[in-house]
Amino acid sequence: MAPDSAPDFDADITSTDSVAEHREELLAAVNEHAGRIARELALLQGGDYGSTTFNTDRGEWTVKYEAGALQYLRFSGKAGGDIYVVSTQRPPEPKDLVTAMKDYDAFVESYNEHVASLDGVLDDVTTDFPDVVSTETVVVERDRIVGAIRETANDIAGQLHRFEGDSYGTFARRVGGKRWELKWEDGVASYLRVGGEGGIYLVSQYSPPSARDVRTLADGFVGFVEAYNEFVDELESDLSQVTFGDN
Template structure:
């Protein structure tokens, strides 16, 4: 036996027709996806559209069509357009028989929003300025920064290390001044997950300043006690 001499039907023509239909739907439904993304105000989303024969789901990402799925009233769903494999030709044909109804449902959805904003007033009240609050916050933080700068300079002069930390508890709460040479890196209250009253990234919030600034004199007093203790240590040396 030399082989099987049976003709095999050429599937290329059917596949080409299927691919042409899918490409046309991708372009057409892609415009609908872009319009839907603009309408709903987001780069990512999906919406279902009901027809007499089933439900269509249009999903978009970054304004582009991600997939178009048809779920008939009975039978298996078909991804008419997707990022994976193309649909089976017979399933595609069934779905395309309802495509016009899907487009009508999409258009009805868009038309249903006509005039929805007509009665929305744009006569808004004025927004109160934060200028005074920010100015007072910056004044207090500036004073804290000045004093911490002096502490950092004195600690650097005494310790002569490029990096250093002065930490102490004030009424049970940890305060930590971190310096690089004589410059302040940060002043943090409350440990590693605490609040930065001073940092390299930006000022603290006004509520944080309101909460912790009243205890800052206690931190300064603890620093002064630390320096006084250093002086006592030197006084105990008998030369």
């Protein structure tokens, strides 16, 4: 049976060029205008990136920016659904764009009201701040104590290097329930750490310990030196037992 009619491939196809062109013009204008809002928000909030939502009678608008540039402008209507008026993805459908743009003026008004609400908010904030107390005295005393600890640690490191005969090594003892570890290299202290991995470095090649840590651990260093001295005394005692031939 023959078909009733064949497809008419010569029929005219309606072009969408004018609609697409009009949409692109509208989106370019919105992008420029909302982009100014994004830059103002970035200045106001003092960050490189962020987002702010503004409420209107018909829904809410969210402005997201990064480095002061508009990332997207989203309209969420009370009827449901999100319309990305400006985004890095595909442009909105023409009908969705029309729906959102009917509320665009209300969005701008909400933004302006937000900025106006901040007018004078800093008027009563004083810049008459109290004087800042110098830490110089504390730092000088901290550095003096740490310097004395480092000097003694270097003395111990030199002695360890001398009788161990190795280029580097460690000496560890428990003092007051804490592990004290001295690492040395070529007769110089690389670090003095209290508390094992993740502990406090009284001596290191990096930043000095805090004054509070120095105050807490200074007495323990005395015990560490005493433990080292006991270690040497034990070595001397052991060596004194070594004899050769008849005495």
